[in-house]
Amino acid sequence: MKLLYLLRKDILESRRGMSIYALTLFLIMLLPNILTMIFSNPSYSDIATYYQSYFISFLFVGGFIITSLSFREDMYGKSTQHNWLMLPASPLEKLSVKVIYSALLYPILLLLFITASSLIIEGLNTMIFGRHYLVLNPVDALYWKLIPIYIVTQSVFLLGAAYFRKASFVKTVLMLNLLGLVIGLITILAGRIIFNNYFDGMSIDSDLIINNFEIRFSSPEAFEGIIAFRVFETIGKVLFWVFLAPFCWVVSYFRVREVQANDAV
Amino acid sequence: MIKLTDVSFNYSKTKLFNELTIDIPGGNIYGLLGMNGAGKTTLLKIISGQLYVKSGEADVLGHNPQKRETGLLEQIFYLPEEFYLPNIELKEYLLINVPFYPNFDKAAFDRYTKSFGLDFSKKLSEFSYGQKKKFLLSFGLASNTSLLILDEPTNGLDIPSKSQFRRTLASAMTDDRTFIISTHQVRDMENLIDPIIILNEGKVVFNNSLNEVTSALTLSVTPAEPKDTECVFKEKVPGGWSALKIRETEDSETNVDLETLFNAVIANPVSLSKIINQGV
Numbered sequence: 406m407k408l409l410y411l412l413r414k415d416i417l418e419s420r421r422g423m424s425i426y427a428l429t430l431f432l433i434m435l436l437p438n439i440l441t442m443i444f445s446n447p448s449y450s451d452i453a454t455y456y457q458s459y460f461i462s463f464l465f466v467g468g469f470i471i472t473s474l475s476f477r478e479d480m481y482g483k484s485t486q487h488n489w490l491m492l493p494a495s496p497l498e499k500l501s502v503k504v505i506y507s508a509l510l511y512p513i514l515l516l517l518f519i520t521a522s523s524l525i526i527e528g529l530n531t532m533i534f535g536r537h538y539l540v541l542n543p544v545d546a547l548y549w550k551l552i553p554i555y556i557v558t559q560s561v562f563l564l565g566a567a568y569f570r571k572a573s574f575v576k577t578v579l580m581l582n583l584l585g586l587v588i589g590l591i592t593i594l595a596g597r598i599i600f601n602n603y604f605d606g607m608s609i610d611s612d613l614i615i616n617n618f619e620i621r622f623s624s625p626e627a628f629e630g631i632i633a634f635r636v637f638e639t640i641g642k643v644l645f646w647v648f649l650a651p652f653c654w655v656v657s658y659f660r661v662r663e664v665q666a667n668d669a670v
Numbered sequence: 671m672i673k674l675t676d677v678s679f680n681y682s683k684t685k686l687f688n689e690l691t692i693d694i695p696g697g698n699i700y701g702l703l704g705m706n707g708a709g710k711t712t713l714l715k716i717i718s719g720q721l722y723v724k725s726g727e728a729d730v731l732g733h734n735p736q737k738r739e740t741g742l743l744e745q746i747f748y749l750p751e752e753f754y755l756p757n758i759e760l761k762e763y764l765l766i767n768v769p770f771y772p773n774f775d776k777a778a779f780d781r782y783t784k785s786f787g788l789d790f791s792k793k794l795s796e797f798s799y800g801q802k803k804k805f806l807l808s809f810g811l812a813s814n815t816s817l818l819i820l821d822e823p824t825n826g827l828d829i830p831s832k833s834q835f836r837r838t839l840a841s842a843m844t845d846d847r848t849f850i851i852s853t854h855q856v857r858d859m860e861n862l863i864d865p866i867i868i869l870n871e872g873k874v875v876f877n878n879s880l881n882e883v884t885s886a887l888t889l890s891v892t893p894a895e896p897k898d899t900e901c902v903f904k905e906k907v908p909g910g911w912s913a914l915k916i917r918e919t920e921d922s923e924t925n926v927d928l929e930t931l932f933n934a935v936i937a938n939p940v941s942l943s944k945i946i947n948q949g950v
Contacts, residue, residue, distance in 0.1 A: 407770075410766070410769045410770065413765075413766055417758060417762060418758065421757065484752065487748070487750050487753065488753075490718075490719070490738070491718060491720070491743060491746065492743065492770060493740050493744035493770040493771065494743070494770065495739065495740050496738060498740070662738075665720060665721050666720035666721050
């Protein structure tokens, strides 16, 4: 029950911002659509994927940005932090609501909103121009495959929001790039050692800066049969699907629990 | 009710409290006084769990405030000097906040807001600073929390509202509630706060009831400057000298002006506390 009260509080207090976000999204979908209908004909591929591409972009980029702002207006807000700290709910409950809001509620509401918007816009298109894009099908399996991926990946941004008091989105992206670089280097080294028998040389071309660094393996197709490769692939999947999100949530919880009045910015 | 034992706290390199100990039993309206930077707000934030002590122990209503447990938070309402109200209607504010305070009394809230003359049809953002403060005061009083913390509550209130504030606060006080009011406006709080806690240089230098003070000291205003040997503290006031003297058995009890008491404690904290506590 407490979670529902917290969720209602979050929704009511953020509804102005979310309304502006929804209106912006609606206009972004509407304007290119109308211009295309007036001045040209949409291509076949555009007709099929117009709203799909918006959903995917706003699910990931929009969702990550919204997640990154999760604590800016309460836990880290100079004027708002007092209310957040004194609100009679445990740190776990306060964090859980942020997870529910940004990881579950957001993608579902986004899917419903884009579906409803596409129905309205394409209804108008059909009436005015006699042609239309395909409306978004909310039960398309693609979206329900993407949403779990979003839930896992956005947990990293939630952790960033809990840890970085300012500019958390930018800092999280930079940290992920750094982490990617480190993991990439480790993978190259591990690959060099583990797949030594398949290693066929390494070259760095003169135009290194244009991404011409390569490691050549004698028979990449043979990877399919290597047990070690399968093991790494499985480990990677388990780490992503089972451990990544819980890890980020647990670390975020510790951060939320530790926050004090002098952390406000 | 509230017990801090050997509490130390510092902001980066600046040590604010060093082994501060204070015991605050329930059922009173405490006045927390101190100079600027004495640590009044910090102390209130430690009590409410917003700041963590570096060492020592804090016990508030049987909880460790640092854990910020729901059971403790729903028993504390803290109105800070600078506060934030979301841009929503008053009714919505109640809708989203009342469920968190199990003892909230809507009838009492209506009474308090009416006595402060607040208009329910307005959005919270349309209220002036003083009106917002009255609204939060009404909410805090109606929440019926065991501990009500008010930091400079009369700042921003107009003159009629200040007396209304005193009346409303006194009417909301019960034996099982404790109010802690941190203030510089001691004149606004006269006849309301008792006991008085005074913080100075990171220590509690005074924690006594006004009854204890008036039993031990008398206040007199004389046109001529009293001799140092005749009083424990003196200060020039319009029309003469205000002097605190040790009360003799034949002396009748006098009211003690809070401003004079505060100045006396700050000027000589050790001897004044000694005199008062010997008299108890």
